[in-house]
Amino acid sequence: MSIVIENVSKSFGSFQALKNINLKIETGELVALLGPSGSGKTTLLRIIAGLEDPDEGVIHFENKEVTHLHTAKRKVGYVFQHYALFKHMTVFENIAYGLKVLPKKKRPSKQEIEEKVTKLLQLIKLEAFRDRYPSQLSGGQKQRVALARALAVEPKLLLLDEPFGALDAKVRKELRRWLRQLHENFQITSIFVTHDQEEALDVANRIVVMNEGKIEQIGTPQDVYENPKTPFVYNFLGNVNIFEGHLQNGKLIHGSVAFAVPNANKNKTGSAYGYVRPHELVLSRESDSSQSLEATIVHVHHIGRTVNIELKRNDNGQLIEAEITREEFDSLNVQIGDSVFVTPVNMHIFQNKKTGAESL
């Protein structure tokens, strides 16, 4: 089911949670709403589900306007952040609930319900737990029951609020894979909310980055990671080093250093910020022209094949993060306390830290 969200705004008292949101989601997509807490992502999800009424704007499912349609009539599967399983019902009863409350004419027979729930229990691999109560399940199991309960009513749209938020790292990874697979098998249009960029990059086929009630950028995971449109997206997706300076002749002048800016507009001048990812920095023993900064290694952290290095600039004490491969690190042959030269190989320029008016 495709969804169109037009000019949606929502306030809670004096706090404006959503500011004029426009978003289109195609049938079968798996979309992540990504942002820090307070960015309005959960509010947007709740408005799509009909759990919250927008102050302004319209929402369409396919060609039908649903802006003020009651939740119960939207046929949307919603998985709550803390599962919201019915405490007084068994796993079986929880999953069967959506079928049991159907109006008499549409309600499947007892046997049909039994079959369907059994099938879902197999899908979530909890057949042996059908008579347990939610309090007897682990977090990951509860999450799967919540998913099965939402799927039982065969929704055309699946909404998940921080689906893996409260789980430990290993279970989270497992469930992530499982959700991706589920989406491939059923092709239900799905939207999930997360503050974990890795989760969004890993699971979604499109990411909507939100901040302070607005959409910052929409794109594929690769797109938002490699071509962030705003400083916020740059900061939020992955680590970044920021160099403050001013533009001149297509270069970012920064103290005694002049960084070459790829594709720069030579006519732009004024103060600007250069954004560089840790892996876009090269470390060397010797100075490489005027493009290098001198810095001292303060911390080295190995993760498998990559090495994260924390450096302190010799001129102004700013901390810099660099990420290099194991081989590069070995051939560099350095240790904590050594001075090295840092050269950015790629840089993104924003003229304003907040709005991100670009110079490119």
Next chain:
Amino acid sequence: MKKQITSEPFIVRISLTFIALAFLTLFLILPLIAIFVKAFDQGLDVYIASITEPDALSAIKLTLLVVSITVPLNTLFGIFAAWLIAKFNFKGKSVLTTIIDIPFSISPVIAGLIFVLLFGAQSSLGQWLIDHNMKIIFAVPGIVLATLFVTFPFVARELIPVMQMQGKSEEEASLSLGASGLKTFFYVTLPNIKWGLLYGVILCSARAIGEFGAVSVVSGHIRGLTNTMTLHIEILYNEYQFTAAFAVASLMSILAIITLIIKNVIEYRDGGSRA
């Protein structure tokens, strides 16, 4: 046995236990025993005669009638008010919360007086009622109204914290699964609040049975007509019929004990089926 970090020396434990037990015995168990001892002072025959004489029977009937009207009404109101306060945000919410507490803070005698002033012969509303041949004060409706007022907050007060703690995500889950508001209430909300509700209903019933002050003001003490059990006991006591007074009092105590036993039985049964 290993010493636990939270445990106290033996002597402290023993003396604390002793103090608690002594206190319980002195203020709760002894008075209860005294009621029954006094009630059976002059033998079983007198006891039975005291509780089966017509005035006593009509007092018992009136009390049960009042309870059977006020408790269901206040239960309905309590659920509704608690639901509003716990699950919704609206203007005047704090005002409503305060209003619910008024009967707790006002003396029952004053509560009774309010109804006399409101519906009594000296008010214009009371005059209108008299003209239309409707009796509220010094009649059963007045007693019901006064009891309703006094027992108003019990269910709501018991439910509000329970509902607030549970939040509304289970209800939202139910609605998103296609259940109507009514089905959501009966399948999800009600099972979640049943212990708080039961406790509130028990407290409300106990108070409705035992209410004296407010009822005393509006009743008019007409024997066989507007005397509840508490008022009947007072009259007997004032007439130095101690045995009869305590016989009726023992009946009220039995009612109270039975409600407590019912509560425990239900709790025990349900507790077995859930972890």
